[in-house]
Amino acid sequence: MTQTVLRAEAIGVVRGGRHLLADVSVTIEAGQSWVVLGPNGAGKSTLLSLFGAVAHPTSGTVHVLGHQLGRVDMRELRTHIGHVNPRHRVDAPLTARDVVLTGLTNTPEFVPRWSPKVEQIRRADDLIASLGLADRAGAPWQVMSQGERGRTLIARALIGEPHLLILDEPATGLDLAAREQLLAAMDGLRRSDPQLATVLVTHHIEEIPATTSHALLLRDGRIVAKGPAAAVLTSEAISACFDHPISIVGNNGRWFAQAVPHLETRAG
Structure with missing residues (x-):
């Protein structure tokens, strides 16, 4: 039986009278590898704060590793969640x-x-x-x-x-070679720990590992699309998410994006 690692049901987050998330529902199972995509201000960081047991939702419920946020010691729960933050200071x-x-x-x-x-x-x-x-x-x-x-x-x-690994834009600041080495390492996690659930947040299609199984697209705090990566990472869905015509091409399990040029018509 597949273990549910995270379940969010109709969650909303309001800060300063502004809705950062609204009616977001998603279930993540053990062994799944999710990517969360969306433009700036879409609510990605807010969603990660809930997934990482750092914040509570204003409405709805979030269960992480079988525990409901608001009814569990958050500090203890965080010890079972891995968090990769490239801005970590040493x-x-x-x-x-x-x-x-x-x-x-x-x-x-x-x-x-x-x-x-x-x-x-x-x-x-x-x-x-x-x-x-x-x-x-x-x-x-x-x-x-x-x-x-x-x-x-x-x-x-x-x-x-950890049973859940959260990666918050881990390729930030990396050159091409370093990014590819990082993605290869992330793909390797699937082989070394096939039950580990991962959630990756990124702005860039090219930074999605080949082993990604599922995707969630956010815009203005709401879900545009979610489900198996191949069904979600399409030109139509990505264009809707970023409100711009974008062509998505898949190659060997990876995805690449290119803006669609506007065609100008000339009067004859």
């Missing part, structure tokens, strides 16, 4: 391995009088290696590239063995 002189290990305490640096166990260090090294960074485990964070940091943050999010 000010202390930590190595890549150290940064991954701080995921166990969910703090930016080591907690006083806390030290990782041998098996935890071994798991950190295994995760780092699985993301193609075996030779960078001891590298200082400050000298690592943006791409290396991005993959390290995925390892940090995974070290607590």
